[in-house]
Structures are given as C-alpha cells and as structure tokens.
Amino acid sequence: MKTPREPKYRKRIGYQAMLLGGFSTLATILLVMGNVSTKDNIIIRQQEDLQRSLAQVIPDDHYTNNLVENPLKISAHDGKSITIYRGIKNKQVSALAWEISGQGYAGEMRFILALDNTGKILGIRVLSHAETPGLGDKMEVAKDDWILEFNGLSLGNPAEEQWAVKKDGGQFDAFTGATITPRGIVKAIVDALKFYHHNKNQLSTLTLKDKPEIKMATGANPHEQ
Amino acid sequence: MSNDYRRIAKDGIWDNNIVFAQSLALCPLLAVSGTASNGLGMGIATTFVMIASGLIVAMLREVITPQVRIPVFILIIATLVTLVDLWMNAWLHDLHKVLGLFIPLIVTNCAILGRTESFASKNQVLPAMFDGLMMGMGFTMILVIMGIVREVLGSGTLFAGAALLLGQWASFLELEIISDYKGFLLIILPPGGFLVLGFLLAGKRLIDDALEKRKTHKEDSVAIDDASLVNS
Numbered sequence: 261m262k263t264p265r266e267p268k269y270r271k272r273i274g275y276q277a278m279l280l281g282g283f284s285t286l287a288t289i290l291l292v293m294g295n296v297s298t299k300d301n302i303i304i305r306q307q308e309d310l311q312r313s314l315a316q317v318i319p320d321d322h323y324t325n326n327l328v329e330n331p332l333k334i335s336a337h338d339g340k341s342i343t344i345y346r347g348i349k350n351k352q353v354s355a356l357a358w359e360i361s362g363q364g365y366a367g368e369m370r371f372i373l374a375l376d377n378t379g380k381i382l383g384i385r386v387l388s389h390a391e392t393p394g395l396g397d398k399m400e401v402a403k404d405d406w407i408l409e410f411n412g413l414s415l416g417n418p419a420e421e422q423w424a425v426k427k428d429g430g431q432f433d434a435f436t437g438a439t440i441t442p443r444g445i446v447k448a449i450v451d452a453l454k455f456y457h458h459n460k461n462q463l464s465t466l467t468l469k470d471k472p473e474i475k476m477a478t479g480a481n482p483h484e485q
Numbered sequence: 486m487s488n489d490y491r492r493i494a495k496d497g498i499w500d501n502n503i504v505f506a507q508s509l510a511l512c513p514l515l516a517v518s519g520t521a522s523n524g525l526g527m528g529i530a531t532t533f534v535m536i537a538s539g540l541i542v543a544m545l546r547e548v549i550t551p552q553v554r555i556p557v558f559i560l561i562i563a564t565l566v567t568l569v570d571l572w573m574n575a576w577l578h579d580l581h582k583v584l585g586l587f588i589p590l591i592v593t594n595c596a597i598l599g600r601t602e603s604f605a606s607k608n609q610v611l612p613a614m615f616d617g618l619m620m621g622m623g624f625t626m627i628l629v630i631m632g633i634v635r636e637v638l639g640s641g642t643l644f645a646g647a648a649l650l651l652g653q654w655a656s657f658l659e660l661e662i663i664s665d666y667k668g669f670l671l672i673i674l675p676p677g678g679f680l681v682l683g684f685l686l687a688g689k690r691l692i693d694d695a696l697e698k699r700k701t702h703k704e705d706s707v708a709i710d711d712a713s714l715v716n717s
Contacts, residue, residue, distance in 0.1 A: 270550050271550075275550065276550060276552055276553045279548070279549065279550065279553055279557065280553050280556060280557065283557050283560050283561070284560065287560050287561070287563075287564040290564055290568065291564060291567055291568070294567065294568045294571045294572070295571060298571040298572060298574065298575035298576075301575035301576065302571070302574050302575050302578075305574065305575065305578040308578075309578075309582075392670070392674070393668075393670065393673050393674070394668045394670045394673065395670070
C-alpha cells in the first residue's frame, strides 16, 4: 500500500467507515446468495444421510413407506424435541427409530436406535462421537461387532438391572481399555427403552394423522444424560 | 518477470513454506493430518481460499486503507470460507462430513491473513494469485506428507477414503500397507502430529544444510578455477 501521494479523502473517518460498511454489505449479499443457492441441495443431502442411517437400523421387510416422511415430533418437558421416524407396514406402525445420545469419555455420542412394535431393538448405529480412536471407537460397526450385541434385546430381556456393563454388575462387555464409553451407551439405550415402555401404547398404535399427547416420564427422557 | 514467479514458487513450496519456515497454520495441520486423504482435502480447500483471497485483496489494494485493512481482510476471508463450507456441504457432502468440522477453522488459519497482508496487499493480481496457489501447494504438500506418515504408522493404510474425496477412480489409491495392523494410537492422536512435525522440520533443516554446503563447495571450486586461470 505504497501510494506516494495519498488522496486526502482516504484519511477521513467517513471513508474508513464507508469502506468497512461497504465490505460488510457486500459480504452479506454474497453469503445470502451462497445460502440460497445451496440450501435445497444441503437439505436433500441431509435427508439422504438420514435415510441411509435409518435404513441401517430398520430392516427392509419392516416398512413399505418412506422412513423420512411424516416423522412424529415430540417436545419433551425440558424443551428439547425428539423426532421419531416410523416404519409402516400394512397401515401399522412396525418400527420406530429416533436419535439418542449418551455421555462418552470425550463428550456426547449420538446414536440412532430402532425398535420394532414389541419394543425389541432392531438395531443401533453410532452417528457421531469423539471417543479415542482405537480404544473407545469399538461401537462403530466398521471396527467391531459390539453394537450388534443389542439386537433383539428389550426391557425385560435382560431384566432391567442387567442393563449395565459387566463391571457394574450387568451383562454387557466393556471394550478393552474403555469402560466409560460402553457405560454411556448402555445407559442411553436403557433410557430410550424406558421412554418407549412408558409411551408404548401411544407410540405404536398411531396412524399417520394422530397427534396424541405423549408423556415424558421422569427419568425416561431419551436425551437425558 | 518469470524470475519473479520462480521466486514466488520457490518461496511457497520450500524457502518460505507456511509450515516449514513460517510455522503458521499448525492448528489445522495437526488436526486433519491423521490420514493422507483428509490432509489433501484440507489442503485443496485452503489453497482455493488463498488464491481467491489473494485475487480479491490484490484487486482492492488501492481502495482499502491501511487503517481498516485487517478487518476488511478478515471479512473477505471469512466470507470466502463460509461460501466454500456451503458449497462443499451441498456438492461434496461426504467429504464435508469428514472435513466439516475443520473448514470453518480455515478462517483462523493465520497463514491466509498473513499472505494477504504481506504479499497480496502489495502486489498485482496475477502474482498475488500465484503466491496464493504456491503457498497453498506448499501447505498441501506438508499436509499430505504428514498424513501419509501418520496414516501408515498409525493405522497401516494409505489414502483411505480417497474415493470420497476425488471420486471413484481414485479408489486405486486406497492401499492397505500393513495387513492385520493393530494400529499405533500415539501417532493418530495429536502428540503424534507434533512428533511427526518435529521430524519433518528437522529433515528440512538437514536438507537445507546439505544444499548450503554443496553451494559453498561449488563456489569454492569455482574460485579455485578462477585462481588457476589467473596463475596460468
């Protein structure tokens, strides 16, 4: 910026302010344009992601509808909302899937959990986590079969007090070198199962148009950590 | 003129390399260099932002006054990065899922602000863009080298997930170097990044020293030749 003879107006405070203001306006316009041009595409991509993770936990023969369509939105007493995706077959709710979260060693872990209409677990997959690679990441299906162990289980099979890692007197193996992670996962799952248990009738007898009152029993909030 | 460009290229890739010489951009470097593919993706995104910010800042260098240049540069860079973030989310979604967390970090990459401030704001458009390209390539090179070292030592693979980044044709790049490898956790975690970076920096110094020695040696022998010419 070596202009030998700088015009006087450049030194004025008004010019500086105009400059900053102008650039801010320009940046805003560009960002709005960028947002508008990518918004639809990003929503489609996110729906595809959701579809893919739902298809992983709900077996194909459990639904004939589009899983992403018409989800049930429930707002919990603490203001968080849960979106429950439903697999529908023969006009009956045959599978329910929603996102649960647990506290891991390095922060929140997010999972997608699917239950059939008797409350049995159809599948669980991790969506995101920040656990230590090589130690706490064995809940990823690509790394280990551990998470598949839960398939077919429900509240009562095993009994509620058995829903814990072996170290805590339960029946589930912890990973070598990581106890906090599986403990968090088991807790998240059992909370979700309790939530289903408390709201079983409302959740599984729905037709698409019903919007029943869902009660969030204390301690059964799937987002509780 | 071509000499200038050669100088810029040499600066960007080696002499004044963002990481090697300026020790900037270490945050994204350590964060994403766990695998070679991630490093490459981050490098390309950063290079793009550096070229674009070089272009814009060099174009506007007469308009922007020194007093407000820093906020204006940051605004330009932040806007560019946000646009890259949105575009990647829309059209390179799988890659965005891997790198998404780190893209906004490009804003905090002081190397970009550093180059706009120290080069683009004082030069014409073409050299500024070229400087952005070369600095970005230098950064990408380090990212990929570190990614390769950490990936091979840490997880025994090479370019895992390259097909996500470059398309299906790149799947031949994905190799399993050591089969049945248990993994070497230290290298994958941040300390591994620091270790590998330390070795790379030491390596650069060794090469520089060797080059320097050869140069002085050559000059010596030239001087001797001259001396013998005079004597004869």
